[in-house]
Amino acid sequence: MTDDVRLGVWAMLGEPRTSAALEAAGFDWVLLDQQHGHFDDAAVRATFALRRERRVPVLVRPVTNRVDVIGRALDAGADGVVVPLVESAAEAEAAVAAAHHPPRGLRSFGPLPGSDQAARPFVGVMVETAAGLAAVDAIARTPDLDLVFVGPFDLAQSLGTTVDDLLADDASDAPLRRILAACRAAGVRAGAFGATEPRARRFLELGFTDVVAALDTSVLAEGAAIAARVRA
Ligand code: 3PY
Ligand code: MG
DSSP states (O other): OOTTOEEEEEEOSOOHHHHHHHTTTTOSEEEEESSSSSOOHHHHHHHHHTOOSOOSOEEEEOSSSOHHHHHHHHHHTOSEEEESOOOSHHHHHHHHHHHSOTTTSOOOOOOSTTOOSSSOOEEEEEEOSHHHHHTHHHHHTOTTOOEEEEOHHHHHHHHTSOHHHHHHOOSTTOHHHHHHHHHHHHTOEEEEOOOSHHHHHHHHHHTOOEEEEEEHHHHHHHHTHHHHHHHO
């Protein structure tokens, strides 16, 4: 596996202590999910308040692509955002602008610690619809964009297929290959929500680099295997 691969853990539970512990667990990045997980703003802030050192980047998936919502996540201390359901170059530019202070962007100044003027935010956008797929070349070329990230569940739903068929599609113009090619041409990172071991492996095999290897819930479930081993 190349050094360029970054395996992430996706936190859904909205549990600050669990999420802070995941930062030290050996993943390359942690994401706090506000769109579908139990992270409200208070849980996001509590997670960052427990942070003693910046071991690995901690990102937030905001509920939506809005300047106020993205600004709040970054003000809380997020190193970056992964913005859901981006369908056009204009929406990708809006996400980048929301994350950057002027002159690059529109992010408002906040005086509390965490709202760090100097830090450059990491910005990812999710391509997870047929419209996003159709616009992926232009999306990937958005200035200051760091990552295009595939949401395979929404993408499969939008394309009328299944996640496993999407992953198995080996055609040169298969949706996942088109996304990867767009990322490579534009020089941005290519990420994907693997979440299970076989899917994470398949995304890596295809060439994606920023892959979710586990959820906080699956980390806990894997821990239960200890009991089975002790019993055996
Ligand atoms: C998707 O697969 O659509 C996701 O957004 C993963 O959380
Ligand atoms: Mg999705």
